[in-house]
Amino acid sequence: MARNRRKTSTRLTGRIVFPDNPSYNAARMEFNRRFSKFPRVIVFCKRTQDVINAVKWARERGVRLRVRSGRHSYEGFSAVNGGIIIDVSEMNKVKVDRTNRTAIVQTGNPLARVYKKLWNKRVALPAGTAPDVGVAGLALGGGIGLLSRKYGLTCDNLKQVKMVVASGRYGAKTIVANKKKHSDLLWASRGGGGGNFGIATAYTFRVRPISTVSIYRIDWKFGDLEKVLPAWQRWAPSVTNRLTSTIEVAAKQVGTIVSTGQLLGGSEELRRLIRPLLRAGTPVKVMVKTVPFIEATKFFAESDLNLEPKFKISGAYGFRPLPREGVRIIRDFLSKAPNKHAGVWSQSLGGAGSAVSRVSPTATAYPHRKAETIYELSARWRNDGEQRRNIRWVAGFRGALRPFVHGDYVNFPDLQIKNWPKAYYGVNFGRLKQVKRKYDPHNVFRFAQSIPVGKRVDQ
Ligand SMILES: Cc1cc2nc3c(=O)[nH]c(=O)nc-3n(C[C@H](O)[C@H](O)[C@H](O)COP(=O)(O)OP(=O)(O)OC[C@H]3O[C@@H](n4cnc5c(N)ncnc54)[C@H](O)[C@@H]3O)c2cc1C
Known part of the structure; x- marks a missing residue:
């Protein structure tokens, strides 16, 4: 009998935050304020032993656990109501x-x-x-x-x-x-x-x-969408693999299209490489410069500033440039966006000699190797009353683009995607389930879209 009794002897170690702690509110928050969950305890681990103790503590007591680091999960997967959040953010050597x-x-x-x-x-x-x-x-x-x-x-x-x-x-x-x-x-x-x-x-x-890199930014007006987006989509995967670029089209009420990119090379070469883009539409601003790599990371960080606290994002991959119909869908959705904080963003990934595409889809668990580009469809808002409309807009947008794009990136998770195992993992889902069964047979590490141990997929 005694052998089967559940032990509850492990104690939590590290910086432990319970609900009565003044820092609890800050400690429980996700980056995406759409989620506001109330864990039973949050443990900020300082050492690996703190992590081990926290997992044991949770298992001994049958308490649900979540793992957290940067808190940036789009769907709040690193938070939990009534469970323990095991946070590693103070382990940062x-x-x-x-x-x-x-x-x-x-x-x-x-x-x-x-x-x-x-x-x-x-x-x-x-x-x-x-x-x-x-x-x-x-x-x-x-x-x-x-x-x-x-x-x-x-x-x-x-x-x-x-x-x-x-x-x-x-x-x-x-x-x-x-x-x-x-x-x-x-x-x-x-x-x-x-x-x-x-x-x-x-x-x-x-x-x-690494030392210096060259960066560019080109701005256009929304009216150039039908010229600029197809031009970028043809150009971005075909240019040298030393150049990775993005394009962001904001809601029509903002009215901007911005492309940025980084070249491992000099600014003269970059000026030459972006010529096909400059010939598309009428650029209103062009910037090209060579900077120390660390300055470039700050430049791209700035363009990522997120001013609205709640968001819904869905992702997808492009294996070829969108046909005219796909570009028209983007124009139409951005013309009736729920507010000015909605937009479409895309980055080049594959194409000419790309290191991403050179790896086989089964060599790692990331299967989307042959995609040329990745997309994000995003909506941001502040008040809860706006939530439904924004989420529906993203879902409608994704649905409309579906004939022209594929799958989704697991780091851009979307709870609205029904067949998420196929969307995130494609051919690799079977093998991921085997690894799950081997390393986590009791399904200790689970959340709404975690890899299942058995046949059941969602919970
Ligand atoms: C503003 C913004 C910009 C972004 N930009 C990019 C980008 O440029 N490129 C890109 O690829 N992605 C980008 N992303 C997506 C990002 O990669 C994912 O959101 C990623 O999952 C965030 O990891 P995190 O540790 O910050 O988040 P968390 O919410 O802490 O964790 C995310 C997931 O990983 C799990 N996890 C956390 N820590 C651990 C751990 N130590 N061990 C095991 N599992 C763990 C969590 O349980 C959760 O399921 C961006 C996201 C946001 C919100």
């Missing part, structure tokens, strides 16, 4: 080995800190643009940014992950996954998405020497 071109990055680091620490040693990791996004969630889901076409996704540069996984009926332990040991877990950690298998505490990344 970075150690660079420039000779071997590797860096050990604890998973609590936001991207701005990663870029800065690596820049101090004049190396870089291909990663995302928003400064507060956590490297934890970003890398596990893929990680796209302005170095993607040359150096691949963040997860393509992940050589090793240290992870706390569930062990036995109530325990937890640390394992290290790399090419030699637990290689199936490393495979799943390269695009399989955050929160599915365990709690990553440290990543070892391959890093690349």
Whole structure:
């Protein structure tokens, strides 16, 4: 009898925040204020042992748990009502080995800190643009940014992950996954998405020497959409892989189209490379300059400023330029956007010699290797009364574009997508389920769109 009795002896360690703590409100908030959840406790871990204790504590008591780092999940997957949030954001050391071109990055680091620490040693990791996004969630889901076409996704540069996984009926332990040991877990950690298998505490990344880069920004008016978007879509995947670019079309009431990009090269070359774009429509502003790489990360971070606190975003991939009908759908939806904070954003990923496309769709858990571009359809608002209209607009927009785009990026999760396993994981879903069964057979790490242990998909 005694052997089957559930132990409740493990104590929480680290910085522990209960609801009666004055910092509870700040500690429970997600970046997307659409979600306001009330956990039973939040543990800010300082050491791996704190993470192990928190998982054991939750399992011994049957308390639901969520893993959190940068809090940027679009659908609030790192928060939970009545459960425990295990937060690694105070585990934020970075150690660079420039000779071997590797860096050990604890998973609590936001991207701005990663870029800065690596820049101090004049190396870089291909990663995302928003400064507060956590490297934890970003890398596990893929990680796209302005170095993607040359150096691949963040997860393509992940050589090793240290992870706390569930062990036995109530325990937890640390394992290290790399090419030699637990290689199936490393495979799943390269695009399989955050929160599915365990709690990553440290990543070892391959890093690349970097100094200056050249950046551009071109502005047009909304009326040029039908000329500019097709031109960008033809140009962006066909240009050298040293250049990764974006385009953002705001709601018609704002009336702007902005393309930005980064070249590993000089400004003369960049001026030459963007000529096909400059010939599209009538650019109203053009900026090209060469800057230290760290300045470029700040430039792209600024264009990511999010002024409205609540949002709904859906993502999709483009495998070829949109036909005229697709561009017309974008024009129509942006002409009747719910407010001026809605828009469409796209980034080049694949095409000519791209490091993203060179990897096979099954070599890592991230399957969308042959996509040329990725899209985000977004709506932002402030008051709850506006929520329904905004979410419906995004869903309608996604539905209308469906004939022309495919799937979704697991780091742009969307609860409205019914067949999300296919959308996020495509051919890799079966293998991800096997990895889940092996490392988390009791389904300790679960949320609305987590990889299931059994047949049932959603919960
Ligand atoms: C403003 C903004 C800009 C963005 N820009 C980019 C971009 O340029 N490129 C890009 O690729 N993506 C971008 N994203 C998407 C981003 O990659 C995802 O939101 C990512 O999941 C965020 O990770 P996080 O650690 O900040 O979030 P969290 O909400 O903390 O976590 C996200 C998911 O990962 C899990 N998780 C968190 N920490 C761990 C851990 N230590 N171990 C295991 N699982 C964990 C969580 O449980 C959750 O399911 C952006 C998002 C936002 C909101």
